[in-house]
Amino acid sequence: MGLIFGKKKQVSRITEQDKAVLQLKQQRDKLKQYHKRIGICLEKDREVAKKLLNNGQRERAKLLLRKKRYQEQLLQRTENQLENLEKMTHDIEFAQIEIQVVNGLKRGNEALKKLNDALSIEDVERILDETREGIEKQQEIDSLLSGVLTSEDEDAVLSELDSLIAESLPEVPSEDKMDVNLPELPEVPSEPMKGSLYKITLEIYLVLYFSEKKPVKKVPEQVALEA
Amino acid sequence: MADVNIDWPWQYSFPPFFSLQPHTETRSKQIAAWKTLILEYFKASKQSTLDIHEATNLPVFNNTAINRKLNTAALLTILNELQNSGNAAPTDKQKNIWEIYWHTLEEWGNIIYTYIMNIGATNSVLTIYELTQGDDVQNEEFYGLDSNVFIKILKALETQGKCEVMLFDDQQGVKFF
The missing domain is CATH 1.10.10.570 ("Winged helix" DNA-binding domain. Chain C. Domain 1)
Structure with a gap:
């Protein structure tokens, strides 16, 4: 990579605009330095003025403050100039970016044009035609090949396919499997239970009798007799 | 000192x-x-x-x-x-x-180039002053670095194609790529 870059380096990648930006930034740096210097000066002057006042030298302090005031104005002005410079450099940098964008668009446009040139409508039509021909040919071959099988064979193939599909599907639960026979439950007596044990047993027997007739057929009679 | x-x-x-x-x-x-x-x-x-x-x-x-x-x-x-x-x-x-050089020139080059990449200043012109004395770099390790040394670092970076040093008259600047 170094080699490639090394060779490329012969062509400087620095443009005239870059030089201009550098000059502006350099100017800005100088202004910043100046700004700093005045700032320090102001601070010092303030200190000195304070000292003079303490010593009772009012006039000199006033003079100093006047100087300070002037320098403050200078400071203000340098700030404005700094702003201007910064604006200018930003403008230049932005313009450079805009140029790059336009260049990019231009190149993209050219590429697109070239691509479009490479793809003429006739070509597309021709290719589509050829494809169609190809498909037709394929179908012809298909029919020729499948022609070897009789229609019965075809049916067999289809039915096998169906059965394969049926196997691959999950089983649907059938209706009759769904309702499981639940044994009927005895009814809950609506009234609180009273009376002797035999009455209850009788009731149980009766219930059982009605639900499953056979095994307890004789029992109610016995109970009744006992009662 | x-x-x-x-x-x-x-x-x-x-x-x-x-x-x-x-x-x-x-x-x-x-x-x-x-x-x-x-x-x-x-x-x-x-x-x-x-x-x-x-x-x-x-x-x-x-x-x-x-x-x-x-x-x-x-x-x-x-x-x-x-x-x-x-x-x-x-x-x-x-x-x-x-x-x-308490960092070798290559190490410095990497440090500076990483900084430039981080602030997205590739493809723009910067002065040596703002890179070594500017307010933006006060927390960087190369703040206050001797400008001669700094230019040497940049020249080393230049051979890698990562920047181009601009030295005309009294102007010292660099463009990163």
Whole structure:
């Protein structure tokens, strides 16, 4: 990579605009330095003025403050100039970016044009035609090949396919499997239970009798007799 | 810059440290210790240049507490060692003025280039002043770095194609790519 870059380096990648930006930034740096210097000066002057006042030298302090005031104005002005410079450099940098964008668009446009040139409508039509021909040919071959099988064979193939599909599907639960026979439950007596044990047993027997007739057929009679 | 705050190694208060030892193994250890000490000192004091005739003015080469100084010949030997590891270079043929790089130029190059990438300043022009003295770089390690050293770092970066140094008249700038 170094080699490639090394060779490329012969062509400087620095443009005239870059030089201009550098000059502006350099100017800005100088202004910043100046700004700093005045700032320090102001601070010092303030200190000195304070000292003079303490010593009772009012006039000199006033003079100093006047100087300070002037320098403050200078400071203000340098700030404005700094702003201007910064604006200018930003403008230049932005313009450079805009140029790059336009260049990019231009190149993209050219590429697109070239691509479009490479793809003429006739070509597309021709290719589509050829494809169609190809498909037709394929179908012809298909029919020729499948022609070897009789229609019965075809049916067999289809039915096998169906059965394969049926196997691959999950089983649907059938209706009759769904309702499981639940044994009927005895009814809950609506009234609180009273009376002797035999009455209850009788009731149980009766219930059982009605639900499953056979095994307890004789029992109610016995109970009744006992009662 | 006499009041540089660094952790002085124990050797610094050890008188034999200030004269080169004849025994090879001891000597190589001694020189290694000196190298670290010098780099540490220059890093802490943010200095980059060293005049070997003024060296004894620096506390690092002159421990007044134990009354020991490093003589010029020994200093030269150590500086040559530093040069071998890329941490120093003489600026004149007489080898009187040396530049000390507590990061080698390549390391510096990487640090600066990473910074440039981080702030997205590739493809724009920057001045050396704003990179070494500007308000934006106050927290960067290369803040306050000697501008001559800085330009050397940039030149090294230039050979990698990562930037191009612009030096016309009194203008010093760089464009990163």
